[in-house]
Amino acid sequence: MKSRNRGQTDLYLVMILTAFSAASGLLLALVNNLTKDRIAQVAVEKQKKALAEIIPEFDATEAETLLPDSTDPFELIVCRKGGSVSGVAIKLSSRLLSPQALQKLSLPPDTRQDQAYGDPIRLMVGFTPDRKISGVSVLQCRETPGLGTKIDTPHYKSNFAGQDIAAKKWLVKKDGGDIEQITAATISSRAMTSTVAKAVAIFTARATALNLSK
Amino acid sequence: MQLDYIKKELYRGVVTENPIFRIVLGMCPTLATTTNATNAVGMGISVIAVLTCSNAVISLLRNVIPNKVRIPAFIVVIATFVTVVDLLIAAFAPPLYEALGIFIPLIVVNCIILGRAEAFAAKNPVLPSIVDGVVMGVGFTAALVLIGALREFLGAGTLFGHAIAPFRNEFILMSLAPGAFITLGLVLAGINHLQRSAGK
Numbered sequence: 001m002k003s004r005n006r007g008q009t010d011l012y013l014v015m016i017l018t019a020f021s022a023a024s025g026l027l028l029a030l031v032n033n034l035t036k037d038r039i040a041q042v043a044v045e046k047q048k049k050a051l052a053e054i055i056p057e058f059d060a061t062e063a064e065t066l067l068p069d070s071t072d073p074f075e076l077i078v079c080r081k082g083g084s085v086s087g088v089a090i091k092l093s094s095r096l097l098s099p100q101a102l103q104k105l106s107l108p109p110d111t112r113q114d115q116a117y118g119d120p121i122r123l124m125v126g127f128t129p130d131r132k133i134s135g136v137s138v139l140q141c142r143e144t145p146g147l148g149t150k151i152d153t154p155h156y157k158s159n160f161a162g163q164d165i166a167a168k169k170w171l172v173k174k175d176g177g178d179i180e181q182i183t184a185a186t187i188s189s190r191a192m193t194s195t196v197a198k199a200v201a202i203f204t205a206r207a208t209a210l211n212l213s214k
Numbered sequence: 215m216q217l218d219y220i221k222k223e224l225y226r227g228v229v230t231e232n233p234i235f236r237i238v239l240g241m242c243p244t245l246a247t248t249t250n251a252t253n254a255v256g257m258g259i260s261v262i263a264v265l266t267c268s269n270a271v272i273s274l275l276r277n278v279i280p281n282k283v284r285i286p287a288f289i290v291v292i293a294t295f296v297t298v299v300d301l302l303i304a305a306f307a308p309p310l311y312e313a314l315g316i317f318i319p320l321i322v323v324n325c326i327i328l329g330r331a332e333a334f335a336a337k338n339p340v341l342p343s344i345v346d347g348v349v350m351g352v353g354f355t356a357a358l359v360l361i362g363a364l365r366e367f368l369g370a371g372t373l374f375g376h377a378i379a380p381f382r383n384e385f386i387l388m389s390l391a392p393g394a395f396i397t398l399g400l401v402l403a404g405i406n407h408l409q410r411s412a413g414k
Contacts, residue, residue, distance in 0.1 A: 012280065013280055013282055013283045016279065016283060016287065017283055017286060017287060017290070021290055024294040027294055027298065028294060028297055031301050031302070032301060034305075035304065035305035038306070039301070039304050039305045042304070042305065140312070144390065147389065184386055
């Protein structure tokens with residue numbers, strides 16, 4: 001073996017880098033193993049907390065994955081108390097959906113630009129059996145701090161919580177709807193509103209199947 | 215003597231060789247993560263952790279790493295520690311993870327880390343390299359928190375999330391990207407001015 005101070009053969013360089021990469025891989029595998037359960041648990045806890053926030057009472061839940069083939073699956077969670085439906089939560093994102101996905105969810109074609117300013121906004125929207133929105137919880141929001149992040153304030157969310165889904169036009173006022181937009185954060189407001197609208201449409205399409213009163 | 219050494223090093227990292235205000239490296243995270251003081255602290259601590267670990271390992275292996283492939287070797291070491299920190303923050307500090315988002319993975323390309331590996335750790339024994347990593351990280355954090363606090367106070371009227379401003383007028387510009395450039399520019403100018411008048 002040649003000393004590293006004299007001619008460094010290419011083989012030596014390759015060996016060193018391989019050793020570095022192998023050691024790195026080993027360490028990463030170790031840390032990943034150590035943290036993956038905890039990371040999964042954090043996500044589950046967050047969702048549980050969100051669910052408890054928007055559905056007042058339930059003792060059993062059953063979840064159904066919508067768009068299971070997608071990288072960003074939506075989820076429909078039916079909450080029951082004493083056997084009857086006490087609320088429905090829909091977990092979804094502001095991502096634009098393909099025509100196929102829209103058809104699958106029996107949603108009308110969506111031509112509006114409803115993407116968020118940063119990464120997709122992820123929401124969990126809760127509905128009561130009498131077709132009102134019981135609450136909205138923001139699971140992920142990467143909007144501009146101080147502007148777009150205001151969508152995750154009780155004040156803004158009160159635009160949605162408690163509203164009868166049939167009584168409102170789920171568009172921001174700028175687009176002719178009933179929902180206030182946040183000054184200097186119209187894109188975020190629009191993304192939030194259209195995502196809630198999407199949840200409303202999914203809920204409406206499913207409400208009959210769940211035997212919810214009209 | 216030990217204490218003197220640490221004090222001297224700390225002074226070097228925070229004041230005379232501050233990575234942001236004097237060396238002016240790592241501007242991307244400086245501008246992007248200083249929207250408020252809390253994010254700045256989080257970013258600073260992550261950088262201290264990565265910088266200290268990467269300096270230690272690179273210094274330890276400085277005689278094994280051939281000169282020709284030193285940069286890829288450094289990058290492997292740095293990227294590994296960044297990923298470790300990223301996973302740990304995701305697992306144990308989820309709110310911080312959400313706030314910092316993409317900027318934790320981007321510590322990999324933070325010039326300060328590679329800069330210290332190349333300029334210091336590759337040429338010095340382990341202990342001084344660890345100290346260098348810590349003091350440079352502390353200097354980075356101090357600068358970030360200063361900018362973050364100024365921007366948060368001016369942009370939202372709060373400090374570490376607590377409302378302290380007597381006004382509710384939100385100077386939104388300071389929370390946005392231009393505010394970062396303006397604040398950094400003014401702070402840099404102020405520091406240069408102070409240094410020049412002190413030198414006279």
